Amino acid sequence: MLSYRHAFHAGNFADVLKHLILAKTLHYMTQKPTPILYIDTHAGTGRYPIGNSMSQKTGEFERGVGAVKEQLLDSEFAPYGEILKRHLSNGHYPGSPQIAADLLGPRDQLRLFELHSTDFPRLSQWAGADRRIKVSQSNGHLALKSLLPAIKGRALVLMDPSFEVKQEYKQAVASLGEGHKRMPNATFLLWYPVVQRTQIVDMIKQLRQRPIKDVWQFELCLSPDTPDHGMTGSGIIAINPPWTLATELSALLPRLQQWFAPEEGHHTIQNLIPE
Numbered sequence: 001m002l003s004y005r006h007a008f009h010a011g012n013f014a015d016v017l018k019h020l021i022l023a024k025t026l027h028y029m030t031q032k033p034t035p036i037l038y039i040d041t042h043a044g045t046g047r048y049p050i051g052n053s054m055s056q057k058t059g060e061f062e063r064g065v066g067a068v069k070e071q072l073l074d075s076e077f078a079p080y081g082e083i084l085k086r087h088l089s090n091g092h093y094p095g096s097p098q099i100a101a102d103l104l105g106p107r108d109q110l111r112l113f114e115l116h117s118t119d120f121p122r123l124s125q126w127a128g129a130d131r132r133i134k135v136s137q138s139n140g141h142l143a144l145k146s147l148l149p150a151i152k153g154r155a156l157v158l159m160d161p162s163f164e165v166k167q168e169y170k171q172a173v174a175s176l177g178e179g180h181k182r183m184p185n186a187t188f189l190l191w192y193p194v195v196q197r198t199q200i201v202d203m204i205k206q207l208r209q210r211p212i213k214d215v216w217q218f219e220l221c222l223s224p225d226t227p228d229h230g231m232t233g234s235g236i237i238a239i240n241p242p243w244t245l246a247t248e249l250s251a252l253l254p255r256l257q258q259w260f261a262p263e264e265g266h267h268t269i270q271n272l273i274p275e
């Protein structure tokens with residue numbers, strides 16, 4: 001049974017990194033006219049009310065986006081900053097489906113997967129009558145097999161598991177491998193939490209054993225790695241990211257680190273496997 005609910009965590013520091021990277025990647029990809037297939041294997045509810053009991057219970061939004069929303073309006077954080085401003089003014093934090101729906105055009109398609117029995121109807125209601133969007137209450141890992149390769153030739157996959165169980169690290173690499181095999185030129189973004197560093201080291205080791213190139217790691221941590229329980233940071237493994245992304249993030253991650261964790265934070269920008 002799934003117990004993770006993203007509403008408790010929406011707009012935390014980890015969402016800032018993930019959604020900043022997602023928005024920059026989508027913005028780059030939409031500069032070319034060919035339609036894009038966007039696949040969100042773990043979609044959540046689309047957007048999240050702020051200031052409700054779930055968000056207040058953890059205080060993660062307040063310590064995350066809530067603490068830096070003015071700074072995120074700086075043009076270097078575009079287009080994430082403007083999207084954020086628009087939805088916050090309506091009382092919501094934009095999740096990955098909302099960010100994608102805002103940035104994609106009328107000829108693009110969104111395929112969103114969410115398994116949770118409470119969150120799926122919310123996602124479905126959020127999608128409404130937008131004809132670009134199809135939602136499905138099914139396993140997002142399996143979706144890649146049926147949807148890739150994209151018929152029109154361009155695709156972005158966001159894989160954002162909740163990592164409730166250890167096997168999800170292995171599962172994520174296996175799914176990325178399957179997806180990449182079907183469409184080697186697609187762009188893949190895998191989000192991961194930094195809880196036990198060994199799990200990430202293992203995940204990267206497994207990725208290196210696959211015939212995948214152009215792999216990057218972007219990570220932001222609030223405190224040093226520790227074997228104790230709890231998330232100290234998070235990152236994105238990106239396959240075929242926009243060539244501009246690493247340069248942009250090399251200016252932005254130090255700023256996020258300074259805002260969120262000036263004393264103990266650290267960040268990584270690494271080309272794990274070259275092109």
Ligand SMILES: C[S@@+](CC[C@H](N)C(=O)[O-])C[C@H]1O[C@@H](n2cnc3c(N)ncnc32)[C@H](O)[C@@H]1O
Nearest residue numbers: 006042043044095096113114115116139140160
């Ligand atoms: C971290 S949240 C997603 C947040 C969302 N991507 C965003 O950035 O706004 C992960 C979601 O995946 C769902 N989930 C877990 N396992 C899944 C699976 N195998 N297929 C589809 N959804 C799954 C959970 O119920 C949860 O809502």
